[in-house]
Amino acid sequence: MRGMPDTGTHVLExxxxxxGETSPRRDxxxxxxxxxxxxxHQLDPSRHAGPRIVTQKELRQHRQESEELLGVARHGMEDLYRRVNAMGYVLLxxxxxxxxxxxxxxxxxxxELRHAGLIxxxxxxxxxxxxxxxxxxLATGRAIxxxxTDHFDVALTPLSCTAVPVHDTRGGLIGVLDLSHLQAPQDKMSQALTLEVMKSCVRRIExxxxxxxxxxxxxxxxNPSPEFLDVDPMAAVAIDxxxxxxxMTNNARELLAGGPAQALIGRRFDDIFAYDMDDLPKLSRAMAPVDxxxxxxxxxxxxxxxxxxxxxxRRAAEGSLPQPLRAIHGGDPAMECLAERAAKVVDRQISVILRGETGTGKEFIARAMHESSRRRGAFVAINCAALPEALIESELFGYTPNAFTGAHARGKKGLIREAHGGTLFLDEIGDMPLALQARLLRVLSERELLPVGATRAEPVDIRVISASHHDLAQLVAEGRFRQDLxxxxxxxxxxxxxxxxRADLEWLIARIAGATEGKPRFSPQAMALLLAHDWPGNVREIVNLCELAAAMCDGAPVLPAHLPAGMADRAALSRSPAGSRPEDELLRLLDEHGGNVSAAARAAKIDRSTFYRRLRKSK
Structure with a gap:
């Protein structure tokens, strides 16, 4: 790109x-x-790389996860771009x-846009x-x-990028709207109006x-003044x-309290305003005084x-549940209750333990909690049972340069510091060695950690979610887990x-199949057998089965014969004459009705859920 600065001068600055020096010409x-x-981040200031471009598969996944953000922002983006499309900008x-x-x-x-990574x-x-x-x-939560040459990477120094955060209605940062110019004027003040236009656009989007x-x-x-109240209000709040x-919109927190928006969500209307909720209609356009x-x-x-x-x-809980937590189930009552309880603590410094059998999706739920929170740092998952005991200390806490034989000359940040500002997920926490449990306790209680070889502790801000298939209280009683931790x-x-x-098993199988490369399609007969299976391996077993089915069927419907032997054998039973075993009768009815569970259940004079339950009990 044209307009590159002298690399040596930039790196030196x-x-x-x-x-620790300052620079009066930089914000x-x-x-x-x-x-x-x-x-x-230990980045090299002489780097000349630009941004990484994710694969098409990764991009599809990001877009699926950002479906709500895309729907919220697209109209506002198109309206803004119509006003700047002749000025050489790209909107991201x-x-x-x-x-x-x-x-x-x-x-x-x-x-040129592809070369700059503006795609x-x-x-x-x-x-x-x-x-x-x-x-x-993203790092600050502020417009910038x-x-x-404000850019760190030399390859990006011809660009001017104006970015404004986009928040959801509960104050969580869900994205960033960025207006970039390939060859902006040298004077940064040339972008001052751009920043105000971007803030206005995001305000309207929110x-x-x-x-x-x-x-x-x-x-x-x-609005702080009455003149633009009906035309272009600065902020808004919703009252249930x-x-x-x-x-609320993000600007509302500045008008109402100056603190985080999450601190206002759930507060009573009359805690904030000296006004009776029942009199709200008097503030409508038809009835309100002029100001x-x-x-x-x-x-x-x-x-x-x-x-x-x-x-x-609507129901009180509806709409208040963040989308990532709504997406962890398909109507199962126990999972719905779990999601609602989790939502109440996602933005509080309350530690969480996820308890369940191996393979039930503990990391998936922990990630959903992180994505539902306002924490902007990374989600870092650590399997305490998978890390070798000799390495777990340096992997978790990091180390200073040349702290021990074989240590990297530049040191290592450590996984806990990687989670600074975000969420640390400690899977199989019951398998952490006792000596390291003491060090972890200090991190949680003092909010600081001491890397291996260091003499000074460093502050760290993490939210901890832990998980185990063990009974931690029992491990404490046996002396294998610290009581204070x-x-x-x-x-x-x-x-x-x-x-x-789970009552939403069919939804769960369909969702995992849809996320599997090849997207296997199960025939009604095959799905009925899957629903009757016990799934001792839980979600992991479903994932493995979907991957196998996609490979074996290559786009064709998955039939009972394509299933693993234990499941396929049940299909064979359903084609044999009915014997005295009741599950054979259920399978025969299922086969007679082409895999239609509802029809088979009606023929058996039982409801659909009982039909599934009896098939499972017969295993």
Missing amino acids: VIRVAE ADVLASWRRCVNE LANARGVTVDAIGDAELDR AGSEWHERHVGTNGVGAC TVHR MANLVRRHRADWILRL PEGRISG GALEMQAGGLIFARAVPPTAPP YYRLNGLVLDIPPVRA
């Missing part, structure tokens, strides 16, 4: 800043990002992991590509312009999302039928306009039901 957030890149939408899931740019600049599928997280608009925005998601609630539009704040003045409990006035609900009231971890215990006990 970055190194000086990383060592404070840029300087802080440079220091993170060198000192935390990145998810909370820094991967671009949508992009709008000039088709005539396709080659869908580019990965902009700060720890991978250094200081950039999307990465710095990273202009030309406003539209609040209205869409909270149709059953009152929407209170807010019980009189509690159920959602719509509303007194705050903390003092001062704000101007408000109330918009009545446009949909019938157990009480530190034992905040909320969530019991995950085994697959054989």
Whole structure:
């Protein structure tokens, strides 16, 4: 790209800043990002790489996970791009992991945009590509312009990137909207108006999302002055039928409290406003006084306009459950209860233990909790049973340069520090050696860790979710697990039901099959046999079966004969004359009705769930 700076000069400036010097021509957030890149992410300031482009398979997965974000932002993106498309900009939408899931740019600049990485599928997280608009925005949660040589990576220094965070209605950071220019003017002030335009666009996106998601609630539009209240309000909050704040745009927290939005969710309307909830209709456009003045409990006035609900009231829990947790089940009551309980603690410093048989999907649930929270750091999963005891200390806590024989000259960050600002998932925590349990306890209680070979502890901010198929209380009684660590971890215990006990088993199999390469399609007869299976291997067994079925059938429907021997044998039984065994009769009815479980259950004069249960008990 044209406009590259002198590499040596750029590298020298970055190194000086990383060592503690300042630079008056750089914004404070840029300087802080440079220091993170060198000192935390251990990136080389002479790098000339640009962003990584994920595979098409990875991009599809990111887009599926970001379906809500894409739906929220696309209309606003198109409207914004119509206003800037003649100015050489490209508009990017990145998810909370820094991967671009949508992009709008000039088709005539396709080659240049691809060369710069300004396309869908580019990965902009700060720890991978250094200081950039999307990465710095994700790291701080604040809008930022990273202009030309503000970038850490020399390959990106011709670009100017203005990025603004996008929040969901509960205050969680769900993505970043970025407007980038391939060859911006040298003066950073040239992008000041761009930043304000981007903030305005995101404000409207969040406003539209609040209205869409909270149709059953009152929407209170807010502005510090009355002039633009009805035209372009600065913020809005949703008030549920019980009189509690159920959602808001991100700007609302600044107007109402100045603290995190999550601290306001669930608060009563009259805790915040000196106004009776029953009088909200008086603030509607039809009835309100011209200025719509509303007194705050903390003092001062704000101007408000109330918009009545446009949909019938919903169940209290509906809509308040984050999408990642809604996606962990297909209607199973036990899993639904688990998701609702988990949602109540995702943004609290309450440790969680996930308890269940091996293979029930503990890591999947832990990741859903992380993605449902407002934590912007990484999700780091550690299987305590898989790490060799000789390596587990250095892998977890990291080490200083040349701390021991064989240690890397640059040291190692360690998995706990990798999770700084995010979630640390400790799988099979019961298998952690006792000596390391003491060190982990200090990390949790003091919020700091001491790398191997270091003399000074380092602060660390982590949320811990642990899991075990053991009874940790029993391990404590046997002296195999520290009691003080157990009480530190034992905040909320969530019991995950085994697959054989789940009422949404058919949904679970279909979901895993849909996520499997080759997407196997099970015939009704094969699915009925799968639903009758005990699944001792739980989710892992389903994954293995789906992978095998996809390979064996290569797109053709999966028939009973394609299933593993134990399952296929049951199909053979159903084709033999009915004997005295009741399960043979059920299988025969299933075969007679072409695998239609509902029809077979009606013929047996039992309901569908009883039909499945009797088949399973016959195993």
